Amino acid sequence: xxxxxDRILAKRVAAFRPCIxxxxxxxxxxxxxxxxTGGAPPVECLPTEPLAEELARAWRSxxxxxxxxxxxxxxxxxxxxxxxxxxxxxxxxxxxxLVTQGAQQAIDLVARLLLEPGDRVLVExxxxxxxxxxxxxxAVRIEAVPLDEEGVQxxxxxxxxxxxxxxxxxxxxxxxxxxAGVTMSLERRRAVVELAERYGVPIVEDDPYGDLWYxxxxxxxxxxxxxxxxxxGSFSKTLAPGLRVGWLVAPRYLMKxxxxxKEAADIQSDRxxxxxxxxxxTSPWYEEHLTAARRVYGTRCRTLADAxxxxxxxxxxxxxxxxxxxxxxxxxxxVDSAALLPHCAAAGVTYVPGSDFYPDHxxxxxxxxxxxxxxxxxxxxxxxxxxxxxxxxxVEAAGR
Amino acid sequence: xxxxxDRILAKRVAAFRPCIxxxxxxxxxxxxxxxxTGGAPPVECLPTEPLAEELARAWRSxxxxxxxxxxxxxxxxxxxxxxxxxxxxxxxxxxxxLVTQGAQQAIDLVARLLLEPGDRVLVExxxxxxxxxxxxxxAVRIEAVPLDEEGVQxxxxxxxxxxxxxxxxxxxxxxxxxxAGVTMSLERRRAVVELAERYGVPIVEDDPYGDLWYxxxxxxxxxxxxxxxxxxGSFSKTLAPGLRVGWLVAPRYLMKxxxxxKEAADIQSDRxxxxxxxxxxTSPWYEEHLTAARRVYGTRCRTLADAxxxxxxxxxxxxxxxxxxxxxxxxxxxVDSAALLPHCAAAGVTYVPGSDFYPDHxxxxxxxxxxxxxxxxxxxxxxxxxxxxxxxxxVEAAGR
Numbered sequence: 001x002x003x004x005x006d007r008i009l010a011k012r013v014a015a016f017r018p019c020i021x022x023x024x025x026x027x028x029x030x031x032x033x034x035x036x037t038g039g040a041p042p043v044e045c046l047p048t049e050p051l052a053e054e055l056a057r058a059w060r061s062x063x064x065x066x067x068x069x070x071x072x073x074x075x076x077x078x079x080x081x082x083x084x085x086x087x088x089x090x091x092x093x094x095x096x097x098l099v100t101q102g103a104q105q106a107i108d109l110v111a112r113l114l115l116e117p118g119d120r121v122l123v124e125x126x127x128x129x130x131x132x133x134x135x136x137x138x139a140v141r142i143e144a145v146p147l148d149e150e151g152v153q154x155x156x157x158x159x160x161x162x163x164x165x166x167x168x169x170x171x172x173x174x175x176x177x178x179x180a181g182v183t184m185s186l187e188r189r190r191a192v193v194e195l196a197e198r199y200g201v202p203i204v205e206d207d208p209y210g211d212l213w214y215x216x217x218x219x220x221x222x223x224x225x226x227x228x229x230x231x232x233g234s235f236s237k238t239l240a241p242g243l244r245v246g247w248l249v250a251p252r253y254l255m256k257x258x259x260x261x262k263e264a265a266d267i268q269s270d271r272x273x274x275x276x277x278x279x280x281x282t283s284p285w286y287e288e289h290l291t292a293a294r295r296v297y298g299t300r301c302r303t304l305a306d307a308x309x310x311x312x313x314x315x316x317x318x319x320x321x322x323x324x325x326x327x328x329x330x331x332x333x334x335v336d337s338a339a340l341l342p343h344c345a346a347a348g349v350t351y352v353p354g355s356d357f358y359p360d361h362x363x364x365x366x367x368x369x370x371x372x373x374x375x376x377x378x379x380x381x382x383x384x385x386x387x388x389x390x391x392x393x394x395v396e397a398a399g400r
Numbered sequence: 401x402x403x404x405x406d407r408i409l410a411k412r413v414a415a416f417r418p419c420i421x422x423x424x425x426x427x428x429x430x431x432x433x434x435x436x437t438g439g440a441p442p443v444e445c446l447p448t449e450p451l452a453e454e455l456a457r458a459w460r461s462x463x464x465x466x467x468x469x470x471x472x473x474x475x476x477x478x479x480x481x482x483x484x485x486x487x488x489x490x491x492x493x494x495x496x497x498l499v500t501q502g503a504q505q506a507i508d509l510v511a512r513l514l515l516e517p518g519d520r521v522l523v524e525x526x527x528x529x530x531x532x533x534x535x536x537x538x539a540v541r542i543e544a545v546p547l548d549e550e551g552v553q554x555x556x557x558x559x560x561x562x563x564x565x566x567x568x569x570x571x572x573x574x575x576x577x578x579x580a581g582v583t584m585s586l587e588r589r590r591a592v593v594e595l596a597e598r599y600g601v602p603i604v605e606d607d608p609y610g611d612l613w614y615x616x617x618x619x620x621x622x623x624x625x626x627x628x629x630x631x632x633g634s635f636s637k638t639l640a641p642g643l644r645v646g647w648l649v650a651p652r653y654l655m656k657x658x659x660x661x662k663e664a665a666d667i668q669s670d671r672x673x674x675x676x677x678x679x680x681x682t683s684p685w686y687e688e689h690l691t692a693a694r695r696v697y698g699t700r701c702r703t704l705a706d707a708x709x710x711x712x713x714x715x716x717x718x719x720x721x722x723x724x725x726x727x728x729x730x731x732x733x734x735v736d737s738a739a740l741l742p743h744c745a746a747a748g749v750t751y752v753p754g755s756d757f758y759p760d761h762x763x764x765x766x767x768x769x770x771x772x773x774x775x776x777x778x779x780x781x782x783x784x785x786x787x788x789x790x791x792x793x794x795v796e797a798a799g800r
Contacts (some may be wrong), residue, residue, distance in 0.1 A: 003600055003628045005653050008568065010516045016660040019667075039468075046466045052459045059452045066446045066640035068439075101501060101666035108665050112537075116410045133664045137512075168408065200403055228403045240466035242671040253405050260416040264533045265508050266501035267419075270670055271642040 012137040019130045021356050022338065027345035034382035036351045036369040039178065039325050040241050043373075045293050047239050050285050051276055058275035065271040071263045072255070073099025073247070074271060077278035081233070081247050084281065088210060089220025090231070090249075098248045098258050099269050102241070103208055106232035106248035107134045107171075109261050110204055113254065114168050115140055122160055122170040124152050126328070126357030126366070128178045128206060131171050140168070142359035147177070149319060151184030154191055161199040169202045169230075175218045176209035176324025179357050179368035183322055186219040193225040208234040208246075211290055213323035214298030223249055230254075235277055237325065238290065245269065245277055294323070300371045301327065304379045308369075311387025315394065327369040330354075331390070336363035340393045347389035349382045412537040419530045421756050422738065427745035434782035436751045436769040439578070439725050440641050443773075445693050447639050450685050451676055458675035465671040471663045472655070473499025473647070474671060477678035481633070481647050484681065488610060489620025490631070490649075498648045498658050499669050502641070503608055506632035506648035507534045509661050510569070510604055513654065515540055519568040522560055524552055526728070526757030526766070528578045528606060531571050535759075540568070542759035547577070549719065551584030554591055561599040569602045569630075575618045576609035576724025579757050579768035583722050586619040593625040608634040608646075611690055613723035614698030623649055630654075635677055637725065638690065645669065645677055694723070700771045701727065704779045711787025715794065727769040730754075731790070736763035740793045747789035749782045 024037065058065055072078070078094040085092055100106040107130065115121070117139035123131065125144025135142055145157045151174060161167060172192070174184035184192065196203045205222040210233070223231035234246035250258055262268070280286055304327055305320055318329045329351075331337060338353035354364025371379060424437065458465055472478070478494040485492055500506040507530065515521070517539035523531060525544025535542055545557045551574060561567060572592070574584035584592065596603045605622040610633070623631035634646035650658055662668070680686055704727055705720055718729045729751075731737060738753035754764025771779060 003597070003602060003651070005651065008514060008600075008602060009654075009657070010512070010514055012516075013513055013657045016657045016664070018660055019663055043463055043467075046463055048459060048463050048466065051466075052456060055459075056452060056456060059448060059455075063443055063446055063448050066448065066451075066642040067443075068641045101669075104664070105666040112410070113413055114408060114410055116412075130664070130667070133660075137664070197403070200408075202403055202408060241468045241667075242466040244666060244668065244670050251403070251405065254409075257409070257413045257416045260418055260533075263419055264416070264504070264530070264537070265665070266505040266644060267530070267641075268644065269501075270644050270673065273670065273673075 012139065015137040015139070017133065019133045020352060021361065022341065022353055024350065027342055027350065029345040029350065030348050033345065033348045033350060034374065034378050034385065036349065036371065036374070036382060038370045038373040040373060041237060041293065042296070045296060047280060047289060050280050050283065051239070054276040054279040055272060057279070058272050062275060065275055069268060069271050071268045072259050073097065073269060074274035074278060077274045080278050080282050085221065085223070085249070090224040092223065092249050093252070096249055096252050096255060098250065098255065098262060099274060100232070100246045100248055100262070101266065101269055102236055102244045103206060103232045103234035103246040104130055105265070106246055107131050107204070107206070109248065109258055109265065110169070110230055111135060111138060112261050113257055114202065119168040120165060122157070122167045123359060124172055124177065126179050126354060126364070127171065128173055129356050131206065132359055144359055147180055147182050149182065151182055151188045152192060154188065154195065157192065158195050161195055161201055166199060167201050169204050170196055171204045171206065172222070173206045174222055175207055176212065176321050178209070178324070179326050179352070180328040181319060181321030181324060181326050183218050189219055189222055190225055193222055193229065197226060197228065203229045205229050205231040207231060208237045209324035211238050212294060212297060214294055214301065216322055218322065227251055238293070239277065239280070243273055243277065245273055297323070297325065297372055300374070300376065300379065303376050304369065304371045304383060307380050307383035311383045312390060315387070315390055325370055325372045327371060328366055329369060330366040333365065335365050335394065335397070337365060337367040338363065340390060343393040344386060344389040347385050349385040349389060412539065415537040415539070417533065419533045420752060421761065422741065422753055424750065427742055427750065429745040429750065430748045433745065433748045433750060434774065434778050434785065436749065436771065436774070436782060438770045438773040440773060441637060441693065442696070445696060447680060447689060450680050450683065451639070454676040454679040455672060457679070458672050462675060465675055469668060469671050471668045472659050473497065473669060474674035474678060477674045480678050480682050485621065485623070485649070490624040492623065492649050493652070496650055496652050496655060498650065498655065498662060499674060500632070500646045500648055500662070501666065501669055502636055502644045503606060503632045503634035503646040504530055505665070506646055507531050507604070507606070509648065509658055509665065510630055511535060511538060512661050513657060514568050514602065520565060522557070522567045522570040523759060524572055524577065526579050526754060526764070527571065528573055529756050531606065532759055544759055547580055547582050549582065551582055551588045552592060554588065554595065557592065558595055561595055561601055566599060567601050569604050570596055571604045571606065572622070573606045574622055575607055576612065576721050578609070578724070579726050579752070580728040581719060581721030581724060581726050583618050589619055589622055590625055593622055593629065597626060597628065603629045605629050605631040607631060608637045609724040611638050612694060612697060614694055614701065616722055618722065627651055638693070639677065639680070643673055643677065645673055697723070697725065697772055700774070700776065700779065703776050704769065704771045704783060707780050707783035711783045712790055715787070715790055725770055725772045727771060728766055729769060730766040733765065735765045735794065735797070737765060737767040738763065740790060743793040744786060744789040747785045749785040749789060
């Protein structure tokens with residue numbers, strides 16, 4: 001006899017899904033397809049040597065790092081994170097930092113702490129799909145606040161904050177936003193924090209890209225303006241995503257339940273990697289690494305934007321981000337980029353359609369291009385294919 | 401203005417707590433106190449050299465292991481886990497194995513998949529406290545099924561399985577149980593699986609100690625008798641807890657939602673460590689390591705039991721486990737080991753009181769002694785202190 005799993009599973013399972021809803025494996029694409037879908041540092045920017053050295057050192061010098069230990073995270077790593085945040089304008093006590101399995105676990109722990117069925121949750125529209133993936137199984141109502149060139153739109157945000165029941169949180173990626181590339185201005189940051197405080201709604205700030213500006217340092221994290229902001233970060237973009245080391249800065253009052261939740265979730269993060277990362281990010285190498293990475297990403301971004309201007313300047317618009325990993329392209333007219341994706345894939349180029357970044361999966365004329373893992377040559381070919389395929393698909397659609 | 405976190409937090413947070421409820425930091429104990437509270441391999445059994453070598457190799461040979469990758473886990477590691485399970489009698493498809501952040505995350509993911517408020521959950525009494533820590537915030541009703549020398553008591557189990565609403569799961573540590581040291585007999589295993597199938601209740605088998613027998617190989621995991629058993633394991637006890645690598649064998653039907661849940665929780669486990677562990681556990685070194693570890697743990701267990709017989713043979717009873725990390729000692733009479741703990745701590749010896757291993761935190765005359773991390777000398781001193789302190793405390797209590 002086999003169990004009837006359908007009857008046994010919790011209702012929330014119906015809301016489980018992969019972070020990207022688009023099933024790329026179902027697209028028919030040639031083997032040499034150029035995928036603008038990535039969101040990771042390129043292999044040549046991975047810190048293989050210095051991390052390997054520090055890991056070997058941690059291993060030899062601290063065999064008890066292979067043991068059970070501090071659930072909240074390795075103290076020198078928390079201090080190093082605090083020191084880096086201080087340089088960006090957010091002064092935080094290392095005791096209010098929890099080390100997590102990447103920023104993703106930080107989002108997950110925050111959801112555990114705050115969300116109940118029926119709660120309202122505000123996100124940006126578009127927003128990071130991995131956050132939607134966490135929030136949706138809590139049976140919450142997710143509402144998207146639109147962005148403009150300075151970040152989330154204040155009037156719409158206030159309108160939604162003021163409504164009852166009060167939202168449980170406002171999730172934002174204020175700096176080099178994923179996917180839209182937008183950076184919240186200094187003035188907007190102050191205003192957003194003030195609004196959230198006025199309406200008693202916690203801000204959850206996701207800030208994995210803040211150190212990856214191209215030419216101009218972005219404004220301080222939202223956490224700089226209020227101790228009530230939950231601020232999360234990651235070494236996935238600045239070092240390597242495979243390490244799974246991120247953090248959560250939380251109001252002091254929340255640290256005890258957060259540490260309990262972390263312990264229930266996985267007891268602790270890997271302790272050797274925490275030691276190696278603490279050594280790496282406090283070494284002179286790290287600043288050189290960031291400087292080099294900024295140059296690489298800035299060059300790739302400009303190259304892609306230039307190529308797009310040539311290939312689909314008449315079809316679409318975009319805004320140059322000041323940092324981060326993504327270009328957000330918006331096609332003219334009332335089109336759904338998800339519907340056009342199969343045509344592009346057939347022509348050997350892919351993107352993540354805009355609909356994946358909205359809680360209601362609404363059709364979107366926008367799509368996200370990730371450029372960090374692609375060579376200049378690949379991007380030029382990709383942009384050319386993209387222009388050709390979109391043009392053909394749009395002409396075909398118009399002719400119908 | 402500061403946020404009113406008390407009003408904002410989800411109701412489940414009231415059920416968050418550390419895995420061990422006893423607050424050892426509040427005990428007054430001399431600096432040379434001998435702590436029988438550990439549950440980890442000793443430093444001398446940590447696989448520092450071979451793991452360091454394999455990790456360096458993985459690092460050099462596969463820089464893309466620092467990237468995003470397979471959420472379900474590194475395929476060769478899943479194959480190696482399947483091969484080890486097959487040798488223990490459980491034939492499983494590697495595609496039905498999910499690599500997790502230690503077995504703790506496996507428990508957490510299973511709870512996400514199955515539990516809703518008001519559900520009934522069966523555990524053994526006593527049971528692993530880390531499982532209670534996961535289940536409690538789901539607002540479920542946890543019921544403990546007593547153990548005898550062959551494992552969970554069948555009559556009591558059937559009685560609770562038969563009751564409506566059906567339990568959502570039965571969580572068991574069938575082999576070298578934590579904390580009781582009991583191993584479910586072969587006959588009992590068959591009967592338990594049959595009962596659970598008859599009543600349509602999933603079994604969640606937690607099996608971190610199965611490879612750590614002293615002299616006799618234990619019966620096969622429950623997963624050997626039914627594909628509906630969710631079976632979880634870990635390298636925390638056989639290699640090192642600091643690595644945070646475990647696994648979950650699940651019915652095929654559950655793999656898709658489990659992978660989605662893992663992705664939402666932390667995207668993936670660290671990929672370098674998975675590579676290093678896959679290499680280590682398929683090397684001849686691993687079998688030698690297990691053989692040596694079995695000898696160390698068996699010797700420590702017998703030494704402690706002999707010392708206990710001398711020091712408190714007239715006060716308490718225990719059963720020699722056939723493997724694992726723990727001796728479960730039961731004092732005679734109607735006493736609460738938690739109440740006696742401060743006396744023992746003052747005399748320089750500690751244990752985990754039995755009440756920590758029951759969902760209702762009931763007073764228990766039993767306590768758990770972990771012996772793996774202590775030297776023979778320390779154990780002898782610890783047993784002597786334990787006997788003296790308990791004797792004095794019991795005499796004092798009787799005199800009141």
